[in-house]
Each structure stands twice: as structure tokens, then as C-alpha cells.
Amino acid sequence: MSKTEGLSRRGFLAGASALPLAGTAFAQAPFPTRPISLIVPFAAGGSTDIVARLVGQKMGELLGQSIVIDNRAGAGGNIGSTAVARATPDGYTLLLGTISTHALNPAILKTVTFDAVKDFTPISLLAVVPNVMVVHPSFPAKTVPEVLKLLKDNPGKYSYASSGVGTPLHLSGELFKSLGGVSMNHVPYRGAGPALNDVVSGAVPIMFDNLPSSAQFIRSGQLRAIGVTTKERVSSFPDLPTIAEGGLAGYETYTWNALFGPANMPRPVVDKINTAANDSLKDANVKQRLEDVSAVIVGSTPEALGEHVKAELAKWAPIAKASGAVVE
Structure with a gap:
């Protein structure tokens, strides 16, 4: 090998070693670098939309990028949920899911277009209404x-x-x-x-x-x-009894709001979104406004939300079946 060839080979190897591997570059890429779409699968103005806008605005401040609320109503939340299930799992498309999208729809929809467990990455259970x-x-x-x-x-x-x-x-x-x-x-x-x-x-x-x-x-x-309908009384109406304590033992229903992404999101991205979501719930203004609409603030780990969805599916499936409710 000539001296010139040796220098060229050494130069190529040195240059190559300075380049990060593709996987490493992806893992270390900053997130987010552009606005995030938060799909609300119901019309504007409802309790899910209220939670999305309150939490989303603060999350955007913490993440340094806007969170754009995208209302995609229809089919009991199925249209918006399906859109997120099929989105690229990069953290830029999220879902404000509910008991309807992840516990009831799988039990009552005649045609199910997603798997509530397998097709989503759980991020955080935000609030119970x-x-x-x-x-x-x-x-x-x-x-x-x-x-x-x-x-x-x-x-x-x-x-x-x-x-x-x-x-x-x-x-x-x-x-x-x-x-x-x-x-x-x-x-x-x-x-x-x-x-x-x-x-x-x-x-x-x-x-x-x-x-x-x-x-x-x-x-x-x-x-x-x-x-x-909840297990405990609510702070906004402390004198109002629960239906269970009023005489119907075992009665408990509620609505919940949680943050999901498409399946297989990178864990560092999930953790960053989870931290921003849970920190948003600790903000004094967000807390007060959620409490004003009687929402019970939760904030959870991704794992806790995943287990919550499984438990809700098991709870509501027999109730939905007994009701005879079927949606085309």
C-alpha cells in the first residue's frame, strides 16, 4: 500500500468514526423541534376538549413548542383515535383518549378499527371527571x-x-x-x-x-x-352524596382523560411528554381551572395508564354487553 493510499484510508476511517450511528443520532435528536398535534376525538366545548386545551397549553410552554388541538369528532371518538393509531410514532401526533375510546368502544362497536392496548403507547392518565x-x-x-x-x-x-x-x-x-x-x-x-x-x-x-x-x-x-357517580364525593359539591352511599352499593361510573400516542414510540420521547403532562397538572392555574369543572387530577406513569386501560376494558365489557348496545 502506498503512502498516499494509507493516508486516504486513514482519513476516511477518521471521518467515518466522527459520524454518529443512525440509531444513536435518532435517540439523541432533540424533541420536540416543531409543533405537536393533540387530537381530541370529540367536538369542541366538551369536558375532554376543556382538559386538552388547559393541559395542552401548559405542556407547550414546558416543551418549547406549540401543542395544536385538532378536534376530529365522529363515531363516538373512533375517527380521531384511529387516526392516532395509524400515525407515525414520533411523538408529534398524540391523542386525548377517554373511557369511550379505550374501554367502551371496543365493547360496543360492530367494526373495531384499532386495538385499545396494542395500537397505542400510554403516556399519562390526566384526570377523572x-x-x-x-x-x-x-x-x-x-x-x-x-x-x-x-x-x-x-x-x-x-x-x-x-x-x-x-x-x-x-x-x-x-x-x-x-x-x-x-x-x-x-x-x-x-x-x-x-x-x-x-x-x-x-x-x-x-x-x-x-x-x-x-x-x-x-x-x-x-x-x-x-x-x-364516583366512589368519593367531589370537592365542588361536598354536600352531594355519592349514589353508592345514597343506597346503591357498588355503584361507580366516571369519565377519564388520558394522553396516548401511536404504538412503539421511543421511550425517551414518551418520558419527555409524560414529564411535561404531569408537570402541567401541578401548575396552580391549571389545577384551579380543572378543579372548577370538578375534574379530579391524577397524573400517572405510562405503565400505570396501561394497567388502567386493561382494568377498564375488563370492567366495562360485561356491562356494555348486558346493555345490548351495538354501534355500527
Whole structure:
């Protein structure tokens, strides 16, 4: 080998050694370097959208990049969830998932377009939102025992409204019927808003609703609250008993909001998003505003959210099956 050839070979090797391996370069690449899309699989204005915008804004500040809220409503959250399941797993497309997208839809959708466990990377369980049983002020019963007695004495006479077949609000009513051994007619609507309007007007006497939606009507006296659906009482209505303590042992329903990404996201990216999400929940302004809408702040590890989804699937599948709810 000539002297010139040796120098050329040594120069090439030196240059090559200075270049990082492709995998190392990817692992060490800064994140994020551009805006992140947070898909909310429901219309703007609902409790899921509220949580997404509150937490997303603060996360964007902490990450140094904007988090753009993308409302993709339809099919009970299935359209937006499917979009995230099929997205590139680089951390730039996230989902604000709920009990509907990751526990109820797999049990009630006739055609399932994603696997709630295998097709997503869990990041953090953000908050739990309680539901509440409300009635029109003219409704004769004022407590859980009185409601149960009235329904048992008048089977099939009374109806309850919900935001649609197979929604958490529908299944809250079905669980009440099942545990209480009572009969009510289900009146499904295209969303919680129209259903709530008809209960406020007296067209339908009963509804199970997200507490944030009903709170103003309860405070103004336009609706009477019978009980919250969570295991514990809520800070925004401390004098309102839970349905379980009101006489229906074992009753518990709720809505939750959690952050997911597509499956197989790099762990360093997951950890960075998780830290930003959980730190956002500790911000004084975010905490106060979430508490104002009766959301119970959680914040979790990715592993804890993964186990939560599995437990929710196991809990709700038999309830959904018993309700007979099937969505095309």
C-alpha cells in the first residue's frame, strides 16, 4: 500500500468514526423541534376538549413548542383515535383518549378499527371527571332510595336521557338499572348538550351527565342533583352524596382523560411528554381551572395508564354487553 493510499484510508476511517450511528443520532435528536398535534376525538366545548386545551397549553410552554388541538369528532371518538393509531410514532401526533375510546368502544362497536392496548403507547392518565345523576325539579324523588322506590313502583313509566347509545352516560343509566333492579326507558340523543336541554325543559325527567356540564344548572336550581357517580364525593359539591352511599352499593361510573400516542414510540420521547403532562397538572392555574369543572387530577406513569386501560376494558365489557348496545 502506498503512502498516499494509507493516508486516504486513514482519513476516511477518521471521518467515518466522527459520524454518529443512525440509531444513536435518532435517540439523541432533540424533541420536540416543531409543533405537536393533540387530537381530541370529540367536538369542541366538551369536558375532554376543556382538559386538552388547559393541559395542552401548559405542556407547550414546558416543551418549547406549540401543542395544536385538532378536534376530529365522529363515531363516538373512533375517527380521531384511529387516526392516532395509524400515525407515525414520533411523538408529534398524540391523542386525548377517554373511557369511550379505550374501554367502551371496543365493547360496543360492530367494526373495531384499532386495538385499545396494542395500537397505542400510554403516556399519562390526566384526570377523572365524575358523572352525576340529575332530574328535573318536578321529579317526585329527591334521594337515591326515593328514586329506586319510585321506579320500582312504576316500572317503565320514567325515561332517562343520554348522549347516545354506548356512551358512558348511557351505561351509567344501565348500571343503575342493573344494580337497583329497576326499569327505565333509554332516550339517546346526538350528544350531551341536546339531552341536557330536554331534561332542563322537563321533556325527559332523568339524566346521567358529566358533572362539569350540569354544574351550572344544579347551582341555579334548574336541575336537582341526586348523587355523584364516583366512589368519593367531589370537592365542588361536598354536600352531594355519592349514589353508592345514597343506597346503591357498588355503584361507580366516571369519565377519564388520558394522553396516548401511536404504538412503539421511543421511550425517551414518551418520558419527555409524560414529564411535561404531569408537570402541567401541578401548575396552580391549571389545577384551579380543572378543579372548577370538578375534574379530579391524577397524573400517572405510562405503565400505570396501561394497567388502567386493561382494568377498564375488563370492567366495562360485561356491562356494555348486558346493555345490548351495538354501534355500527
